[in-house]
Amino acid sequence: MPRQALTHEDIETFRQRAVETATRLYAEEGYEAVTMRSLAHALGCSPMKTYRYFENRDELFALVRIDAFRRFADEQEAAFHRGKGPRDTLLKLKEAYIAFATREPHAYAIMFQLTPVPQDYPGLNEESFRGFSFLLRAARAAVKEGLFEGDPLTIAHLLWSNTHGLVSLHLSGRLIVGRNLETLASIVLDAPTLKETQS
Amino acid sequence: MPRQALTHEDIETFRQRAVETATRLYAEEGYEAVTMRSLAHALGCSPMKTYRYFENRDELFALVRIDAFRRFADEQEAAFHRGKGPRDTLLKLKEAYIAFATREPHAYAIMFQLTPVPQDYPGLNEESFRGFSFLLRAARAAVKEGLFEGDPLTIAHLLWSNTHGLVSLHLSGRLIVGRNLETLASIVLDAPTLKETQS
DNA sequence: CCATAACGTTTACACTGTAAAATATACGAC
DNA sequence: GTCGTATATTTTACAGTGTAAACGTTATGG
Numbered sequence: 474m475p476r477q478a479l480t481h482e483d484i485e486t487f488r489q490r491a492v493e494t495a496t497r498l499y500a501e502e503g504y505e506a507v508t509m510r511s512l513a514h515a516l517g518c519s520p521m522k523t524y525r526y527f528e529n530r531d532e533l534f535a536l537v538r539i540d541a542f543r544r545f546a547d548e549q550e551a552a553f554h555r556g557k558g559p560r561d562t563l564l565k566l567k568e569a570y571i572a573f574a575t576r577e578p579h580a581y582a583i584m585f586q587l588t589p590v591p592q593d594y595p596g597l598n599e600e601s602f603r604g605f606s607f608l609l610r611a612a613r614a615a616v617k618e619g620l621f622e623g624d625p626l627t628i629a630h631l632l633w634s635n636t637h638g639l640v641s642l643h644l645s646g647r648l649i650v651g652r653n654l655e656t657l658a659s660i661v662l663d664a665p666t667l668k669e670t671q672s
Numbered sequence: 673m674p675r676q677a678l679t680h681e682d683i684e685t686f687r688q689r690a691v692e693t694a695t696r697l698y699a700e701e702g703y704e705a706v707t708m709r710s711l712a713h714a715l716g717c718s719p720m721k722t723y724r725y726f727e728n729r730d731e732l733f734a735l736v737r738i739d740a741f742r743r744f745a746d747e748q749e750a751a752f753h754r755g756k757g758p759r760d761t762l763l764k765l766k767e768a769y770i771a772f773a774t775r776e777p778h779a780y781a782i783m784f785q786l787t788p789v790p791q792d793y794p795g796l797n798e799e800s801f802r803g804f805s806f807l808l809r810a811a812r813a814a815v816k817e818g819l820f821e822g823d824p825l826t827i828a829h830l831l832w833s834n835t836h837g838l839v840s841l842h843l844s845g846r847l848i849v850g851r852n853l854e855t856l857a858s859i860v861l862d863a864p865t866l867k868e869t870q871s
Numbered sequence: 872c873c874a875t876a877a878c879g880t881t882t883a884c885a886c887t888g889t890a891a892a893a894t895a896t897a898c899g900a901c
Numbered sequence: 902g903t904c905g906t907a908t909a910t911t912t913t914a915c916a917g918t919g920t921a922a923a924c925g926t927t928a929t930g931g
Contacts, residue, residue: 503788509919519880521920530919588781588844589702630847631838638837639830645787648829708888718911720889729888 488526491516492536499537499579504587534583535594541580542597545573546604553607559615566608567636574640586641608633687725690715691735698736698778703786733782734793740779741796744772745803752806758814765807766835773839785840807832 494515498507509530513520527533552569556562574581583591584601612629615621621628642648693714697706708729712719726732751768755761773780782790783800811828814820820827841847 508917510917521881522879524920525878582787585841585846586785586787588785590844590846630841634837634841634847635834636837637841638833638835641840642784642829642833642836645789647784647789648833707886709886720912721910723889724909 484526488536491523491526491533492540495533495537496540496580499583500577503579504583531592532594534591535597538583538591539594539597539600541577541584542600542604544577544580545584546600546607548573549604549607553611556611559611559618559620562611563608563615563632566611567632570636571640574644578644581640581644585637586645605629605633683725687735690722690725690732691739694732694736695739695779698782699776702778703782730791731793733790734796737782737790738793738796738799740776740783741799741803743776743779744783745799745806747772748803748806752810755810758810758817758819761810762807762814762831765810766831769835770839773843777843780839780843784836785844804828804832 491512495507495512498512498515509523510520512533513523516523523533527536548569549566552565553562556565609626609629612621612632613625616623616625616628639648690711694706694711697711697714708722709719711732712722715722722732726735747768748765751764752761755764808825808828811820811831812824815822815824815827838847
């Protein structure tokens with residue numbers, strides 16, 4: 474079976490397969506477990522082949538992040554459209570946020586928890602902002618309806634950081650102080666209502 | 673100048689010096705910049721000497737974390753005693769929290785942002801909880817005065833995660849969406865009052 | 872058919888943490 | 902003092918990492 478020269482489609486095919494495989498490995502093992510060698514093994518090729526299709530590990534990693542942000546943004550968008558009115562929309566967005574972080578903790582980590590923030594990459598900021606934009610739109614609507622007063626962008630950031638703080642500490646196990654695991658889990662799941670969080 | 677045999681005191685001296693140097697390097701360069709070799713270079717010894725005084729890199733790192741938690745807890749304690757009444761105490765604790773995170777961002781990162789959470793070590797949980805305990809005590813007092821209602825531990829966790837979310841996103845530069853840097857910086861510095869954060 | 876370009880692997884280098892071996896130093900007994 | 906032994910430290914070495922460079926192999930255009 475002679476090999477075919479790679480057409481432009483094949484390049485994209487390999488890149489896509491590599492990103493998908495890397496995403497799966499990240500989800501299963503976490504960030505530092507995915508090396509160029511382990512990824513190559515999973516792809517069934519030599520470690521250096523990846524370097525013909527990606528600038529370096531950072532680029533591949535950036536694409537994995539973009540993919541994660543895309544999934545996240547899609548789910549935020551769906552939640553946004555499920556919301557009935559500003560307050561319900563904010564709640565739906567928050568639930569979708571928590572659901573994503575709980576379902577894909579490693580993805581959440583490389584999106585929001587990794588410090589320092591990895592290098593920028595074309596498309597990353599766009600997709601990242603898209604995930605945030607629905608919260609911003611909901612915050613604008615909420616201000617318009619008099620639910621909050623102030624700068625919608627600032628309010629959106631506050632709402633975001635509020636949820637991020639809970640999710641982040643919960644996912645990394647730092648909320649466990651005593652032994653009442655169920656209570657602590659419910660902190661996130663039965664998260665404080667917006668009324669309680671912001672008057 | 674012949675070398676002296678190390679007495680028990682000298683062991684502790686070296687360990688302390690190593691932890692202090694590592695702490696300084698972490699503060700200057702961040703987590704992954706401090707290697708056993710670079711630390712040894714800063715200490716003026718061979719890389720392997722450190723292994724006679726520490727089990728491995730993780731132990732030394734754990735001690736750096738404990739030290740950071742100790743400084744943090746001390747500052748929380750001071751803020752706690754500066755507070756006049758429950759509400760002011762909560763504000764003082766929050767200000768001290770933000771001040772610490774801003775002054776020692778790398779220390780904050782290894783304390784609260786690193787995922788997965790590094791291995792446990794004797795004394796770490798104690799010092800870590802001590803830093804949290806003042807917020808818990810203030811939350812108890814606040815509940816007793818009718819400022820909040822509910823489980824004080826849960827309320828303390830909510831207040832913590834609230835501040836952590838803001839600090840975390842701010843320090844990692846993720847709050848920067850538009851170009852109004854001053855506004856965004858003030859989100860953390862002129863942080864929302866407790867009244868605004870929790871009704 | 873062959874030169875050339877494209878593709879992939881192998882090799883190699885500078886890093887990392889750290890185990891093992893080699894070396895240097897100090898100390899107690901004679 | 903001198904030697905044996907214990908201790909302290911360094912040197913060497915190994916298995917990892919990302920990746921640059923060299924090498925071989927395959928496909929393609931003239």
